[in-house]
Amino acid sequence: MSSLLEVRGLSKRFPGVQALSNVDFDVDSGEVVGLIGENGAGKSTLIKVLAGVHRADEGEIRLNGAPVTIQTPQDSFGLGISVIFQELNLVGNLSVAENIFLGRELRPAGILRSFLDFRRTAQRAQQLMQQAGLNCDPWLPVGELSLSRKQMVEVAKALSISSKIIIMDEPTSTLTGQETELLFEIIERLKKNGVAVVFVSHKLDEIFRMCDRLHVLRDGHHVGVTPTDQTNREELIRLMVGRDLGTLFVKQDAEISDTVLEARNLGSDKGIENVSFSLRKGEILGFAGLVGSGRTEVMRALFGIDKRTSGEIVIDGRPALIRNPTEAIAHGIGFVPEDRQVQGLVLGMDVRQNVTLASLRAVSSNGFLSDAREKHVTASFIEKLSIRTPGQEQVVVNLSGGNQQKVVVSKWLATTPRILILDEPTRGIDVGTKKEIHGLMSTLAGQGVAIIMISSELSEILAMSDRIVVMHEGRKKGELSRSEASQEKIMELALRESSQGVA
Amino acid sequence: MTVQNAKQNAKLRAVFQWYRKQARSSTFGVALILLALCVVLTLLTDRFLTQTNLFSVMRAFSFIAIIAIGECMVIISGGVDLSVGSIFGFSGLIAAIALNRWGWSIPAGIAVGMAVGTGFGMVNGGLITKLRIPPFIATLGMLSVVRGLAYAITSGYPVRVPSEFNVLGQGYLGPVPYPVIYMAALALIFSVFLKKTVLGRRIYAIGGNEEASAISGIRVDRVKMLVYTLAGLLAGISGVISIARLGVAQSTAGLGWELDVVAAVIIGGASLSGGKGTILGAILGAAIMGVLRNGLVLLNVSPYWQQAVIGLVIIIAIAADQMRLRGDAAKN
Numbered sequence: 001m002s003s004l005l006e007v008r009g010l011s012k013r014f015p016g017v018q019a020l021s022n023v024d025f026d027v028d029s030g031e032v033v034g035l036i037g038e039n040g041a042g043k044s045t046l047i048k049v050l051a052g053v054h055r056a057d058e059g060e061i062r063l064n065g066a067p068v069t070i071q072t073p074q075d076s077f078g079l080g081i082s083v084i085f086q087e088l089n090l091v092g093n094l095s096v097a098e099n100i101f102l103g104r105e106l107r108p109a110g111i112l113r114s115f116l117d118f119r120r121t122a123q124r125a126q127q128l129m130q131q132a133g134l135n136c137d138p139w140l141p142v143g144e145l146s147l148s149r150k151q152m153v154e155v156a157k158a159l160s161i162s163s164k165i166i167i168m169d170e171p172t173s174t175l176t177g178q179e180t181e182l183l184f185e186i187i188e189r190l191k192k193n194g195v196a197v198v199f200v201s202h203k204l205d206e207i208f209r210m211c212d213r214l215h216v217l218r219d220g221h222h223v224g225v226t227p228t229d230q231t232n233r234e235e236l237i238r239l240m241v242g243r244d245l246g247t248l249f250v251k252q253d254a255e256i257s258d259t260v261l262e263a264r265n266l267g268s269d270k271g272i273e274n275v276s277f278s279l280r281k282g283e284i285l286g287f288a289g290l291v292g293s294g295r296t297e298v299m300r301a302l303f304g305i306d307k308r309t310s311g312e313i314v315i316d317g318r319p320a321l322i323r324n325p326t327e328a329i330a331h332g333i334g335f336v337p338e339d340r341q342v343q344g345l346v347l348g349m350d351v352r353q354n355v356t357l358a359s360l361r362a363v364s365s366n367g368f369l370s371d372a373r374e375k376h377v378t379a380s381f382i383e384k385l386s387i388r389t390p391g392q393e394q395v396v397v398n399l400s401g402g403n404q405q406k407v408v409v410s411k412w413l414a415t416t417p418r419i420l421i422l423d424e425p426t427r428g429i430d431v432g433t434k435k436e437i438h439g440l441m442s443t444l445a446g447q448g449v450a451i452i453m454i455s456s457e458l459s460e461i462l463a464m465s466d467r468i469v470v471m472h473e474g475r476k477k478g479e480l481s482r483s484e485a486s487q488e489k490i491m492e493l494a495l496r497e498s499s500q501g502v503a
Numbered sequence: 504m505t506v507q508n509a510k511q512n513a514k515l516r517a518v519f520q521w522y523r524k525q526a527r528s529s530t531f532g533v534a535l536i537l538l539a540l541c542v543v544l545t546l547l548t549d550r551f552l553t554q555t556n557l558f559s560v561m562r563a564f565s566f567i568a569i570i571a572i573g574e575c576m577v578i579i580s581g582g583v584d585l586s587v588g589s590i591f592g593f594s595g596l597i598a599a600i601a602l603n604r605w606g607w608s609i610p611a612g613i614a615v616g617m618a619v620g621t622g623f624g625m626v627n628g629g630l631i632t633k634l635r636i637p638p639f640i641a642t643l644g645m646l647s648v649v650r651g652l653a654y655a656i657t658s659g660y661p662v663r664v665p666s667e668f669n670v671l672g673q674g675y676l677g678p679v680p681y682p683v684i685y686m687a688a689l690a691l692i693f694s695v696f697l698k699k700t701v702l703g704r705r706i707y708a709i710g711g712n713e714e715a716s717a718i719s720g721i722r723v724d725r726v727k728m729l730v731y732t733l734a735g736l737l738a739g740i741s742g743v744i745s746i747a748r749l750g751v752a753q754s755t756a757g758l759g760w761e762l763d764v765v766a767a768v769i770i771g772g773a774s775l776s777g778g779k780g781t782i783l784g785a786i787l788g789a790a791i792m793g794v795l796r797n798g799l800v801l802l803n804v805s806p807y808w809q810q811a812v813i814g815l816v817i818i819i820a821i822a823a824d825q826m827r828l829r830g831d832a833a834k835n
């Protein structure tokens with residue numbers, strides 16, 4: 001019996017990197033197959049070959065036992081494969097509805113068929129958006145949505161096609177718990193309807209919960225396939241990493257001393273109001289809340305990206321003037337933003353140029369860049385964060401998603417900040433490196449750096465934070481200390497409807 | 504294998520790798536196109552490959568090339584400047600008026616020409632960063648305003664410049680005309696500026712991703728102000744040199760040059776969406792157009808046809824380069 005989709009002996013080489021070597025893969029109707037592996041293992045490359053974005057150097061793809069060739073995205077589409085890519089593919093200035101039907105626009109019948117059928121587009125879009133859990137105006141430009149909502153637009157887009165195979169490359173990395181649940185419901189439904197689903201994630205709980213079978217990649221090689229119920233966490237990690245990782249990272253206690261930062265009654269033109277909190281040396285302050293609760297917006301106001309409409313920022317006991325990121329950096333603040341492709345990286349520049357971009361002063365003298373110093377700094381971060389790249393001159397757009405994220409983190413660590421804001425720092429990062437980044441945060445805190453971390457993963461918030469601020473609809477809803485915090489308490493604060501107005 | 508042999512091999516491999524790397528850059532492609540063009544013209548005419556002809560071609564395109572240095576930086580930053588032709592003309596005109604009518608000294612005349620170019624560049628920068636007018640519109644407006652000013656203050660009459668001044672544009676160092684030397688020096692200075700300084704890196708960064716650059720602490724507006732100002736300055740320098748070369752300033756000088764300048768930069772491998780390009784590429788782009796013009800004259804192509812042929816060759820050159828790069832990518 002042959003599977004719905006079967007891949008044999010697939011190889012793909014990029015300059016300096018063998019991304020896939022002799023990889024086998026298969027998925028059948030009505031099952032969810034997990035595709036897992038470290039950052040740069042080749043997951044996205046395999047998916048892009050199936051999507052017709054890249055062409056394999058060698059190998060064979062079979063659909064229902066018959067060999068097929070996939071040369072272009074149209075081919076893939078025609079075979080009933082639809083893909084949600086790791087990096088979103090949306091047109092920012094087109095609306096949600098237009099993005100959902102891009103290239104397959106709904107048209108009236110008859111002589112008006114060169115025109116768009118706006119009413120039907122809006123109706124269909126609304127249905128699909130509802131299924132994907134996205135409630136907003138279908139005519140809102142996608143560029144104005146948060147990252148997680150963009151992700152939901154992608155889901156709606158994939159649902160708009162009745163495909164036989166749906167491939168999702170790390171869809172949950174940009175979603176919060178609640179939205180993830182919604183996505184899982186969708187996946188269950190697809191599965192029941194006989195669709196084959198391929199699911200990529202670095203979160204092993206999700207993998208164990210959703211997948212029937214797992215394919216594991218390491219360094220471009222296929223190192224195993226197993227039914228999910230016949231394996232366990234440790235075995236999977238060993239397969240992915242090639243060694244034991246030991247227990248999860250345990251946060252070291254750091255000495256928490258003077259208050260370095262105080263935000264008082266912050267408000268901004270992006271809808272946050274009256275947010276106050278303080279941050280101390282050596283402390284890790286977690287920010288939790290649902291998507292749209294204003295966590296990111298607080299940080300943007302603090303860092304001088306969005307215009308502040310009220311409140312003040314006090315650093316080391318003195319009022320600090322922060323009207324733009326340059327002034328924020330001058331006060332020793334660093335900011336790893338949530339959307340690495342839009343806000344984090346200059347995709348057309350190489351690894352080295354990105355790593356040093358926020359600390360050019362430090363690698364130059366009298367305005368002239370020092371090649372040697374740039375190389376030195378970059379080399380140290382490539383090593384410290386184990387960034388997988390053929391060299392410092394590799395253009396970052398060619399790195400795997402997780403490795404791009406590591407470049408952004410490096411860029412901000414290179415500024416040696418005293419206050420470090422991390423907005424979803426481990427998004428899309430594999431288990432091993434996640435542990436390393438947590439270790440790094442802990443070390444930094446030990447050295448007296450004050451850290452703010454936004455994360456949609458409650459387990460990460462709970463593991464790393466000394467104190468937790470919970471946001472809801474643009475306001476601070478409450479604060480929990482490490483000892484009193486629990487998953488339930490955070491969720492209760494994050495979900496509870498506004499009961500008391502803040503003065 | 505002997506040690507010597509191994510060393511030799513390593514060296515060969517290094518050269519080969521250097522070649523592979525260069526071959527992927529578009530500057531290399533432009534250089535190839537220029538070389539091909541020169542070979543063809545050498546075979547077709549016996550007057551092309553002479554020292555006199557080559558240097559006179561270089562002098563002829565040096566004015567465009569100097570302006571293209573500034574345009575190149577603007578385009579790398581993600582903008583465009585359509586007013587450079589007008590600024591070129593107006594700066595030369597003011598310098599000539601200062602020398603001729605106001606009786607200013609030569610250094611003062613040069614300075615005022617450069618200052619006027621710089622000033623208009625700053626106005627462009629202000630319109631774009633303070634009033635938030637898109638570069639295309641802002642500089643298109645300035646193209647018209649500045650040209651109009653040139654007509655207004657001269658009523659269309661040419662202005663002569665004193666002959667002592669002419670040597671700056673007409674002189675030679677050995678066989679090399681002065682304007683060619685200015686071009687080479689400016690190209691070198693600004694190449695180093697773009698590739699080796701913090702500011703240069705920032706110009707590439709804002710063209711590549713403005714939002715990420717701003718979050719990285721780059722004052723995007725200041726960098727933009729700088730590139731438009733430099734573009735004005737370079738157009739001004741070119742304008743002053745050109746009146747020294749011609750001995751006369753005219754209100755129509757540089758009319759329509761913005762297209763040649765932008766074309767030179769784009770042929771040179773820059774992208775109108777920003778973040779990419781080199782000064783060397785822009786100079787080579789200007790050279791291709793200069794050599795082409797010269798070739799058409801040498802081949803006795805009717806002036807009425809030259810414009811169309813140049814356009815065609817530009818399109819073919821860029822298409823060939825795109826195909827070469829795409830072929831490379833597909834092989835990988």
Ligand SMILES: Nc1ncnc2c1ncn2[C@@H]1O[C@H](COP(=O)(O)OP(=O)(O)OP(=O)(O)O)[C@@H](O)[C@H]1O
Nearest residue numbers: 014019039040041042043044045398399400401402
């Ligand atoms: N277009 C490209 N050009 C050059 N190298 C590439 C390109 N795309 C991917 N690579 C390289 O191929 C390897 C596999 O990348 P891929 O994106 O498939 O990894 P991944 O398993 O999806 O990782 P992640 O979990 O970080 O998303 C990486 O080393 C990456 O740098």
Ligand SMILES: [Mg+2]
Nearest residue numbers: 044086400401
């Ligand atoms: Mg990937």
